[in-house]
Amino acid sequence: MxxxxxxxSAKKKEIDILGICDHNSSxxxxxxxxAARNTNVNVIPGMEVTSKEEVHILALFGDMESALKLxxxxxxxxxxxxxxxxxxxxxxxxxxEEVLGFNEKLLIGATTIPLEEVLQxxxxxxxxxxxxxxxxxxxxxxxxxxxxxxxxELDALEISPRITFEEAERRYANSYPITCSSDAHYxxxxxKGFTSFWLRDGTLTEIRKAIxxxxxxxxxx
Amino acid sequence: MKVKEIxxxxxxxxxxxxxxxxxxxxxxxxxxxxxDVIANSKAGQLWVTxxxxxxxxxxxxxxxxxxxxxxxxxxxxxxxxxxxEEEGVPLLGSSAMAFEVSGKLYALLTTRD
Numbered sequence: 001m002x003x004x005x006x007x008x009s010a011k012k013k014e015i016d017i018l019g020i021c022d023h024n025s026s027x028x029x030x031x032x033x034x035a036a037r038n039t040n041v042n043v044i045p046g047m048e049v050t051s052k053e054e055v056h057i058l059a060l061f062g063d064m065e066s067a068l069k070l071x072x073x074x075x076x077x078x079x080x081x082x083x084x085x086x087x088x089x090x091x092x093x094x095x096x097e098e099v100l101g102f103n104e105k106l107l108i109g110a111t112t113i114p115l116e117e118v119l120q121x122x123x124x125x126x127x128x129x130x131x132x133x134x135x136x137x138x139x140x141x142x143x144x145x146x147x148x149x150x151x152x153e154l155d156a157l158e159i160s161p162r163i164t165f166e167e168a169e170r171r172y173a174n175s176y177p178i179t180c181s182s183d184a185h186y187x188x189x190x191x192k193g194f195t196s197f198w199l200r201d202g203t204l205t206e207i208r209k210a211i212x213x214x215x216x217x218x219x220x221x
Numbered sequence: 222m223k224v225k226e227i228x229x230x231x232x233x234x235x236x237x238x239x240x241x242x243x244x245x246x247x248x249x250x251x252x253x254x255x256x257d258v259i260a261n262s263k264a265g266q267l268w269v270t271x272x273x274x275x276x277x278x279x280x281x282x283x284x285x286x287x288x289x290x291x292x293x294x295x296x297x298x299x300x301x302x303x304x305x306e307e308e309g310v311p312l313l314g315s316s317a318m319a320f321e322v323s324g325k326l327y328a329l330l331t332t333r334d
Contacts (some may be wrong), residue, residue, distance in 0.1 A: 027226045052255055080259060086283040109278070110256035 002097045003028075003035035005187040010041050013191025017202040019181070021046040021058050023107045024074050025068035027092050033064065034095035038164060042202030048132060049074060049122075051115040054140040056132035058181075059122045062204040066125040073121060078111050080106030115141070119153040129153065130207050131176075133160040133183055133192040135168065148175060158212050161193035177211045177219055196220040222246050222330060224288050224311050226269065231325055233290060236297055238311035243321060246287045248330060251323045255280050262286060269322050273297045278312075280302040288312070290326075292319045 010018050018041050020029040029045035036043045045067040046060040059068040082090055082104055090103035091096040095202040113121070122129040134157045137143040141157075148154075159168045168178045179195040198218045199206040225240050225242040228235055235242070247265030252258050253272055261266060264285035270277065271292050279303060281289050287312030291297060297305065305312040315322050 050256075052256075054256060079256075083283050086279045107260070108279075109259060110254070138272065138276075 001092060001185070001187060003095055004034045004097060006032055006190065007036055007039060007041055009184075009187040009190040011039065013194075014043060015191055016196060017042045017044060017203045017207070018190075019044045019046050019058070019060050019098050021048040021060070022104070023048050023110065024063070024078055024109070025090075025101070025103060025107050026061075026071045027103060029067055030064050031093050031095045036136055044204055044207075046127075047074070049113070049118050050110045050139070051118045052110060052112050053115055053144050054110050054145045055141045056138055057116050057118050057122070058132050060128045060130070060131040060204055060207070062126055066127060067179065069125055070127070074111055074113070075105060078105055078107075078109060079112065080109045082108075083181045085193045091185075100103075101156060114147075115149075117154065118127075123153050128155050128211065130156045130158045130179055130205060132158050136174070155208070159193075169221075176215070178221070179211070179219065222284065224267070224313075227287060227326065229323065231290075234314040236291075236312040236314055237302055238288065239311055241288075241309050241311055244287045244311070244325040249270055249323065249326045250286075251319055268328060269294060269319050269326065271295055271319065275301040275304045278308055278310050282296055282308050284327065285326065286310075290315055290322055292317060292322050310330045 005203055020032050022028055022166040026045055026047045033043040045064050049057045068143050081155050087108050090107055092100045092103055095101055119129050131141040131154055134140045134142050140149055159180050180193040182189050183189040197210040198220055200211055209215055210219055246267050250266045251263040251269040253270050257282055260270050262284045265287050267287050268289045273295050277289055290313045290314050294316040
């Protein structure tokens, strides 16, 4: 998943806006953003946070600085050390694909941060929060908690490519706006799932408006 | 007690890892939260869970667990099976619920020495 390979795949799949949401880390977002500078792909820095209850939440940010602020908090509340043999090497690269180092934290692990707090943190940093792959059993809010609790500061739900928007609307009864993404862990999976938006540009501000159906911006299902 | 004897006593199904059934079992750990198993399980324990995704194999390998018993008649995902074969992790199955499997396993391991 080097920046070049990611962007090549995004270009091939005609992806215009690409979120980089590594498990519990945003360290590789900037490299992809820089590598994308002379392309038509707008890269959005983010993270997939694992709450204490092992619920996965996607966080998307308007700038790298906000992503790093969440990262700092996540790192402070993420126990464990990575075992490269069990979970693979967690490499950190720059936009030229030069290896800067290895992340020693157990990124595949869970933070000690409860779900509600994860969502509050994301909003406080002006981010957008999306509950990951809710149609799947593992690490999804419904899989882990049995249901979506009331009064969550959650912006949207994400379905995996395994179900359609129609099926999602039937199952989740318009409780939250629904997005779809690939959850790609390999370059060839990029674009397997995607969301279409009606936007003025590819910034997070526009995406947030589309999710909220504001000012004519919207999700296209 | 070895994994093989427990399979026989509890009438478990063996999905994979048949070459490592001679491994001695030191105890058991019952949990469905991977972060909990990573933090609190000990080497040689048999892990009782309803999780079927491939990360369970990585966790079992990481913590040197004797094997995994998947409950409620659930079956491991395809990639979980493949990974378990690759890593030689015994993946076992029970039609019973975790409460029952844990109770019986506990009894088996504590009445013997």
